[in-house]
Amino acid sequence: MSAQLEQANDNASTSDQKLKGCQAEVDSMQTTIMELSTDIEAKEMEVSTLKNDLVAVKEKARLASEYETRKTNELLSEIENLRLQMSDKLVKANEEITQYDSRCPSQ
DSSP: OHHHHHHHHHHHHHHHHHHHHHHHHHHHHHHHHHHHHHHHHHHHHHHHHHHHHHHHHHHHHHHHHHHHHHHHHHHHHHHHHHHHHHHHHHHHHHHHHHHHHHHSOOO
């Protein structure tokens, strides 16, 4: 009977050692999971920040494009006005030349 008791104690001791080893593995895995969870949260924050930055950059680009379009249209309008003014001045200059030529005797 004492041999059986000794065997049972050995088995219990072995099981206890295996249990402690398993518990150490579980603790290690939990630590790893916590570290990974922290890393994931940090990456999620980074992605969120990058998305916000992207939205801001897109908005700036849209506003810049609108500004450029508006300025281009203003400049085109100004060019057209200058072209019309120049055309009117050329017509008047041609009229003056024609009047001068009609007053001057032909040589």
